[in-house]
Amino acid sequence: MSPDPRQSESPHNGLFVNGLCKSYGPVQVLADASFEVRPGEVVALLGENGAGKSTVSNIIAGATKSDAGSIIWRGKPYSPANPAAAIEAGVGMIHQELKLLPDLSVAENVYVGRLPMRGGRIDRATMNAKASAQLKRLGLDVSPERMVRTLRIAAQQQVEIAKALTLNAELLIFDEPTAALGGEETELLFQQIRKLKAEGMSFIYISHRLDEIAQIADRVVVMRDGRIVARHERADVSVRTVVEQMVGRSVERMFPTLSPPGTDTLLEVENLSSPERSFNDVSFSVKSGEILGIAGLIGAGRTELVRAIAGADPISSGSVRVGGQPVHLSGPAAAIKAGVVLVPEDRKAQGVVLDQTIGENLAFGNFDHVAPKGWVFPKAVQKFAEAGISRLGVKGRPNQAVSKLSGGNQQKVIIAKWVSRPPKVFILDEPTRGIDVGARAAIYDVIADLARSGMAVVVVSSDLEEVLGLSHRVLVLSRGRQRGILERSEASNVAVMELATS
Amino acid sequence: MTVSNDASDLKATTGAQGATGAKLSALFAGTMGPLIGLVLLCLALTLTTDTFLTVRNILNVLDQITVLGIMAIGMTLVILIGGIDLSVGSVLALASMVMGFVAHPDYLNLGLPAGIAAALFVAGLCGLVSGLLVTLTKLPPFIATLAMMSVARGLANMITDGSQIVGFSDWFTNLSIIRHFGFLSVTVGLMIVLAIIFAIFLNYRATGRSLYAIGGSAEVARLSGIPVKSLTNWVYAICGVLAGLAGIVLAARLDSVQPSSGLGYELDTIAAVVIGGASLSGGVGSIGGTTVGVLIIGVLRNGLNLLGVSPFIQQVVIGVVIALAVATDTWRRRAQ
Numbered sequence: 001m002s003p004d005p006r007q008s009e010s011p012h013n014g015l016f017v018n019g020l021c022k023s024y025g026p027v028q029v030l031a032d033a034s035f036e037v038r039p040g041e042v043v044a045l046l047g048e049n050g051a052g053k054s055t056v057s058n059i060i061a062g063a064t065k066s067d068a069g070s071i072i073w074r075g076k077p078y079s080p081a082n083p084a085a086a087i088e089a090g091v092g093m094i095h096q097e098l099k100l101l102p103d104l105s106v107a108e109n110v111y112v113g114r115l116p117m118r119g120g121r122i123d124r125a126t127m128n129a130k131a132s133a134q135l136k137r138l139g140l141d142v143s144p145e146r147m148v149r150t151l152r153i154a155a156q157q158q159v160e161i162a163k164a165l166t167l168n169a170e171l172l173i174f175d176e177p178t179a180a181l182g183g184e185e186t187e188l189l190f191q192q193i194r195k196l197k198a199e200g201m202s203f204i205y206i207s208h209r210l211d212e213i214a215q216i217a218d219r220v221v222v223m224r225d226g227r228i229v230a231r232h233e234r235a236d237v238s239v240r241t242v243v244e245q246m247v248g249r250s251v252e253r254m255f256p257t258l259s260p261p262g263t264d265t266l267l268e269v270e271n272l273s274s275p276e277r278s279f280n281d282v283s284f285s286v287k288s289g290e291i292l293g294i295a296g297l298i299g300a301g302r303t304e305l306v307r308a309i310a311g312a313d314p315i316s317s318g319s320v321r322v323g324g325q326p327v328h329l330s331g332p333a334a335a336i337k338a339g340v341v342l343v344p345e346d347r348k349a350q351g352v353v354l355d356q357t358i359g360e361n362l363a364f365g366n367f368d369h370v371a372p373k374g375w376v377f378p379k380a381v382q383k384f385a386e387a388g389i390s391r392l393g394v395k396g397r398p399n400q401a402v403s404k405l406s407g408g409n410q411q412k413v414i415i416a417k418w419v420s421r422p423p424k425v426f427i428l429d430e431p432t433r434g435i436d437v438g439a440r441a442a443i444y445d446v447i448a449d450l451a452r453s454g455m456a457v458v459v460v461s462s463d464l465e466e467v468l469g470l471s472h473r474v475l476v477l478s479r480g481r482q483r484g485i486l487e488r489s490e491a492s493n494v495a496v497m498e499l500a501t502s
Numbered sequence: 503m504t505v506s507n508d509a510s511d512l513k514a515t516t517g518a519q520g521a522t523g524a525k526l527s528a529l530f531a532g533t534m535g536p537l538i539g540l541v542l543l544c545l546a547l548t549l550t551t552d553t554f555l556t557v558r559n560i561l562n563v564l565d566q567i568t569v570l571g572i573m574a575i576g577m578t579l580v581i582l583i584g585g586i587d588l589s590v591g592s593v594l595a596l597a598s599m600v601m602g603f604v605a606h607p608d609y610l611n612l613g614l615p616a617g618i619a620a621a622l623f624v625a626g627l628c629g630l631v632s633g634l635l636v637t638l639t640k641l642p643p644f645i646a647t648l649a650m651m652s653v654a655r656g657l658a659n660m661i662t663d664g665s666q667i668v669g670f671s672d673w674f675t676n677l678s679i680i681r682h683f684g685f686l687s688v689t690v691g692l693m694i695v696l697a698i699i700f701a702i703f704l705n706y707r708a709t710g711r712s713l714y715a716i717g718g719s720a721e722v723a724r725l726s727g728i729p730v731k732s733l734t735n736w737v738y739a740i741c742g743v744l745a746g747l748a749g750i751v752l753a754a755r756l757d758s759v760q761p762s763s764g765l766g767y768e769l770d771t772i773a774a775v776v777i778g779g780a781s782l783s784g785g786v787g788s789i790g791g792t793t794v795g796v797l798i799i800g801v802l803r804n805g806l807n808l809l810g811v812s813p814f815i816q817q818v819v820i821g822v823v824i825a826l827a828v829a830t831d832t833w834r835r836r837a838q
Contacts, residue, residue: 350725353715377706
């Protein structure tokens with residue numbers, strides 16, 4: 001651990017954060033946070049949701065004011081009144097939700113608010129040339145005149161970085177930059193960070209993907225409950241140590257022990273293809289009690305494949321059989337009726353109605369059970385909800401709004417919605433995305449229980465550890481094609497990545 | 503006072519009134535703000551006028567709100583699923599013109615029952631077309647119903663080349679005049695029955711609850727196996743039928759139909775639904791709330807008339823009330 005920066009004897013020209021505090025009403029979200037970022041260094045800021053990472057970043061980036069404490073940046077006291085002042089001082093932040101104007105061009109986005117003018121008109125030639133130069137510096141080959149909407153998420157993120165570079169940023173704060181990126185795109189981002197680092201830029205890097213930290217960070221700061229609980233001088237600390245510091249207790253194990261699968265084949269997928277060719281000629285089967293993991297890079301067609309099996313998107317050819325019976329996948333309703341349920345990728349947009357209660361959310365999709373004759377009585381909903389809540393261990397009451405729950409509990413609500421039917425095939429797409437490390441083990445236990453109760457379970461995940469730790473077998477997709485199915489014994493990081501990048 | 507959406511808190515505040523109170527509060531759950539506003543409004547008018555709190559005047563108010571009330575029921579469904587229907591005023595006019603054209607001796611002379619059936623059919627068809635424009639061609643509801651608003655108004659004018667049709671059978675006009683049991687005209691009764699039916703539908707039928715899911719998140723609803731497209735078509739069709747019914751009620755009240763009737767009614771209707779606590783982004787709203795919204799507009803108009811306030815100032819006041827009602831609702835939500 002590093003010494004407290006307040007006692008540091010060798011001041012450098014970087015960032016010193018000294019004793020920052022912040023409270024919202026009676027809730028203290030940040031208590032005495034102190035750390036430093038040296039020039040040309042990447043500091044990883046780790047912690048669960050609500051640990052205070054965002055608050056401390058927002059204070060440094062000028063979006064929030066601290067109640068107490070001080071910051072020294074490049075040798076001078078620094079307290080930005082707003083993000084513009086922070087940018088002026090050379091501090092930029094790349095938010096997880098990108099803040100771009102989708103219908104303006106790349107160059108316009110880079111120079112928005114300070115468009116180069118000549119003779120009272122926008123000097124487009126200069127603007128495009130300058131933006132182009134910055135994009136080249138990042139190794140990005142897109143026309144500066146292209147609409148941002150037409151770019152992939154990864155390229156949009158590069159536009160944000162290019163914008164920060166033209167603002168002469170010397171400290172960049174990244175909030176979960178790789179959450180929406182695939183393996184190759186992540187590698188490109190890391191290359192750029194290393195390059196800019198060599199030019200003397202500093203970075204604060206927030207991520208939930210702990211495996212990335214050793215690759216990109218120089219030092220690690222761990223936060224919990226608004227406090228800094230650990231500082232590591234090197235980034236090659238074990239994931240387990242970091243996780244234990246983040247959750248504040250020792251973690252016995254992440255993944256449950258799997259029971260052997262049964263003998264009945266519940267799901268058979270044959271030569272399935274999508275109309276958009278996002279997946280092609282995929283065939284596999286899953287037995288009762290078995291967990292099949294689906295791995296692949298972003299854009300490999302994993303989500304598209306499972307959505308099609310759940311009836312959410314159309315297929316162009318191929319067939320799906322559930323329990324030996326062919327299923328006509330005309331829509332989600334048909335799939336649900338046949339016993340195929342999906343916990344979708346985007347929890348908040350596709351999984352739950354946030355403003356409605358747990359009870360209502362559980363009833364949606366189960367009116368055939370809750371209201372057999374079409375009459376919905378509050379008592380029946382209440383009873384149904386209580387059963388689901390206790391079965392999954394959701395921390396909440398039936399009449400509580402889902403928006404008030406943590407991500408992990410929201411995910412349990414979605415699982416609870418389907419579990420009582422009971423389905424034959426349970427598909428989970430990115431079941432732990434955006435969920436605290438400490439809460440993930442509970443979701444893994446739930447998934448193992450689903451299999452143990454005799455369902456065929458399919459898990460899609462970008463987190464390779466998760467796929468490997470949870471699956472009996474792993475199906476690997478690459479660019480829409482099935483590259484192989486690995487048995488648990490042969491599925492390793494390397495084996496999966498080899499197939500995924502083939 | 504702070505009002506919570508939490509049903510148990512509501513029960514606690516009304517617990518003294520026993521089980522009936524709790525049930526009533528559940529019916530008006532989330533609409534306590536508008537309800538308090540309505541009560542205050544009535545109190546103020548009772549104190550400032552001699553005539554407001556008389557049986558005769560209250561019955562007048564009920565008569566005056568029937569057209570708005572019936573349309574607002576359909577609009578509640580549309581707004582609940584996150585849509586909007588700008589065509590209801592025009593559909594009202596078209597339906598009443600169809601009825602007049604089919605029924606009136608000067609035109610087809612097929613009798614009022616046939617005229618009413620044709621009117622409701624055409625109105626439902628208009629709604630269905632709006633629904634299909636939304637679900638099939640993926641037009642935003644605002645645009646789809648804006649188009650229908652123009653088409654229906656044009657058709658209404660084409661039927662008689664813009665002239666009105668006057669004079670229907672006595673039994674028809676009596677529907678809005680004769681007060682059975684001393685207080686209840688058929689048209690007012692119709693509005694009350696419809697409100698009760700749709701309140702029960704939205705609260706206790708699986709299909710009604712599904713509308714809340716669609717409004718909350720259409721994608722969540724679809725992935726939950728709810729037939730989002732067909733329900734959306736149905737909702738717009740029902741909204742159309744109810745607008746047509748409102749046109750028939752208006753015809754009975756005026757003993758005439760004219761292609762220019764119902765101008766601007768869509769905005770009154772949307773205002774009533776929104777004052778009643780519904781969210782234009784969908785998923786929030788109730789018939790109880792809409793009833794309160796309709797009553798607020800009705801009582802406000804009536805009261806301002808009794809006070810001798812000019813119609814121009816009335817428009818200003820109603821505008822202010824809309825802004826105030828929605829603003830307080832937004833503040834209250836944020837405070838929670």
